[in-house]
Amino acid sequence: RTVLGIETSCDETAAAVVIEGRQVISNIIASQMEFHRPYGGVVPEIASRQHLEAMADVVACAVAETGFDGLDGIAVTYGPGLVGALLVGLSYAKALSLALDVPLVGVHHIEGHLFSTVFEYGDWDYPALALIVSGGHTDLFYLPAALTYERLGHTRDDAAGEAYDKTARRLGLGYPGGPILDRLAQTGRAEAAPLVYRPPLIPDAPYDFSFSGLKTAVLRYIREQQIVPLPEGLTRDAILAQAPDNIRHLAASFQQAVVNTLVGVLERAIVAYRPRVVLTGGGVVCNSALRQALAELAERMGVGIRIPHPKYTTDNAAMIAAAGYAHLVRGERHNWSLEPAPSLRLGNHTAARPQPFR
Ligand code: ATP
Ligand code: MG
Ligand code: FE
Numbered sequence: 501r502t503v504l505g506i507e508t509s510c511d512e513t514a515a516a517v518v519i520e521g522r523q524v525i526s527n528i529i530a531s532q533m534e535f536h537r538p539y540g541g542v543v544p545e546i547a548s549r550q551h552l553e554a555m556a557d558v559v560a561c562a563v564a565e566t567g568f569d570g571l572d573g574i575a576v577t578y579g580p581g582l583v584g585a586l587l588v589g590l591s592y593a594k595a596l597s598l599a600l601d602v603p604l605v606g607v608h609h610i611e612g613h614l615f616s617t618v619f620e621y622g623d624w625d626y627p628a629l630a631l632i633v634s635g636g637h638t639d640l641f642y643l644p645a646a647l648t649y650e651r652l653g654h655t656r657d658d659a660a661g662e663a664y665d666k667t668a669r670r671l672g673l674g675y676p677g678g679p680i681l682d683r684l685a686q687t688g689r690a691e692a693a694p695l696v697y698r699p700p701l702i703p704d705a706p707y708d709f710s711f712s713g714l715k716t717a718v719l720r721y722i723r724e725q726q727i728v729p730l731p732e733g734l735t736r737d738a739i740l741a742q743a744p745d746n747i748r749h750l751a752a753s754f755q756q757a758v759v760n761t762l763v764g765v766l767e768r769a770i771v772a773y774r775p776r777v778v779l780t781g782g783g784v785v786c787n788s789a790l791r792q793a794l795a796e797l798a799e800r801m802g803v804g805i806r807i808p809h810p811k812y813t814t815d816n817a818a819m820i821a822a823a824g825y826a827h828l829v830r831g832e833r834h835n836w837s838l839e840p841a842p843s844l845r846l847g848n849h850t851a852a853r854p855q856p857f858r
Pocket of ligand 2: 510511512635814815
């Protein structure tokens with residue numbers, strides 16, 4: 501069975517066709533990055549408008565091979581995210597579902613991220629843990645069984661990707677900050693820029709994260725060491741060539757702190773929950789140091805840690821189609837009353853009207 505996935509929760513207009521929740525036929529992503537870059541972050545009004553501009557073409561590209569007739573179901577992100585952005589994808593999905601007479605299912609965006617390893621690794625065993633680290637989320641989930649999610653922890657302040665983006669902005673490295681800080685960190689020495697910061701342990705919440713203390717430590721360091729940010733508007737190559745050593749060292753030190761925080765919490769959860777497998781996802785999982793630390797943790801703890809290919813770590817619709825498929829095969833559907841849910845929580849996913857999946 502062939503499912504069309506649609507994703508418009510933030511700044512990517514994405515559509516993908518996936519067969520049996522596994523085989524990716526197409527995975528089209530129109531990034532709006534260039535439109536938001538001048539503002540140093542995603543501007544909701546611009547996001548909605550760009551989704552409208554791109555939606556029809558992106559879907560047409562995605563179904564180029566299978567055709568609309570070849571679709572058996574439609575999966576669409578209905579939350580969390582920007583309400584105006586979600587509305588574009590959801591309206592389009594409803595209209596298609598009506599016109600083609602195929603079932604519609606709404607998918608939680610983070611549940612989509614949880615499915616992003618399925619294309620390379622296949623299905624997983626339970627219990628499982630899942631670490632999602634992106635621009636808007638830093639969440640740890642426990643999955644006792646299929647499609648059952650218990651959020652063990654989340655960030656108390658900034659998401660890890662957000663910490664990257666804010667730190668990069670302070671250093672004049674542009675937006676988004678993750679990829680460029682990652683590259684600079686590879687050429688710096690963390691010991692050369694010691695940050696006065698301890699990974700916070702939040703009482704009674706051993707699986708929560710916090711990055712604001714780190715952010716403050718970075719700001720203090722920039723002030724005390726009188727680090728001069730790079731001039732605005734440099735290209736990526738110019739930044740990599742021109743960045744002074746002190747910025748490279750700071751990048752390495754910041755990155756080490758983020759990775760230690762993430763891996764520290766995950767290790768605690770592995771000890772406590774003894775999962776059969778650990779799933780990961782979200783844009784920050786592209787990070788080279790995090791990937792390496794996760795691989796070492798997997799080795800040390802003797803548990804499989806699944807890291808998706810970079811094309812599936814950031815927002816895409818293939819993961820939405822895969823998650824949607826898992827719900828559709830159980831007979832779950834949503835009807836036309838499905839509305840965007842900007843602050844949807846994972847763990848109380850509602851599905852309406854069981855019907856056979858044709
Ligand atoms: P969400 O999925 O929570 O709605 P989002 O769409 O912004 O948020 P993603 O697209 O999954 O999240 O990831 C984008 C984030 O990942 C940005 O904050 C970016 O800086 C960060 N990022 C991307 N590559 C790297 C990297 N190599 N190292 C660190 N961070 C990275
Ligand atoms: Mg994004
Ligand atoms: Fe995302």
